[in-house]
Amino acid sequence: MKKIFSLAIIMIVVTIAVSCNGNKNKNENAAQNKPAMVDEADSTIYGRCGEGTSMNMLQLLTDKGDTLSFTLISADTTANVQGGLLAGDRLAVLACKDADGEMFANTVINLSTLLGKWSDINRTFDIQExxxxxxxxxxxxxxxxxxxxxxxxxxxxxxxxxxxxxxxSLMLENNQGIYAYKRVMK
Structure with missing residues (x-):
């Protein structure tokens, strides 16, 4: 009976050790900037920039039909807005609540500005709708x-x-460095 109990304990310890090592490898892969898994949940909110957008406030007409308002500047931080804000442009927004409980736009990416042909010394690519x-x-x-x-x-x-x-201009960053591209006019 003691042998069976000892064998069971050893198997549990080995299983835990293998599981922890597998998690370590997954975390290392994520740190190496591996592509995101298909089943990873996307917390980005997509929509169009509304006409009620101002210097401090973003109005987003979401793809789901809602109208959301986000603060762009709070007492502690400023939103990272990439590509500008123009009414009607398609946007991707990462949001959270600020210290006052208001919706705050952490990151705003203007997808309309991102579309187009980009080039550097080594590569040319055209991001399309x-x-x-x-x-x-x-x-x-x-x-x-x-x-x-x-x-x-x-x-x-x-x-x-x-x-x-x-x-x-478009500058992209990953763990290998920053890549700078210029827009190619058609």
Missing amino acids: GGTVECSNQEPKPYVDWRILNGKLILTSDTFSIYKLGPD
């Missing part, structure tokens, strides 16, 4: 699709933070 990317077939690892997931831009299998998005 509907989640597709056109890229030269000569690229060693061409981008074929894109999406926003929790405020990050995913280009096929590469995940980036949008460091800067303007009318003619």
Whole structure:
């Protein structure tokens, strides 16, 4: 009986050790900027910039038909707005509640500004509506699709933070560095 009990304890300890090691490897992969899993929940709110948007307030007409208002500037912080705010533009918003309990826009990405053809010395790609990317077939690892997931831009299998998005410039950051692109006019 003691042998069976000892064997059961050893198996439980081995199972726990293997499980913990597996979690460590998953965390290391996430830290290495691996692509997001398909089943990961997206907390981004999508919609159009409303005409009630001002310097300190964002009005978002969501894809679900709601009208939401977000503070852009609070006592402690300022929202990270990439690509500007123009009524009618398509936006992706990451929000939270500020210290006063008001909805605060942590990150705002202007998807209308993100669309278009971008180029640097090594790569040219065209981010298109509907989640597709056109890229030269000569690229060693061409981008074929894109999406926003929790405020990050995913280009096929590469995940980036949008460091800067303007009318003619795009800077993307991951753990390998910052990549700067200029808009290619058609």
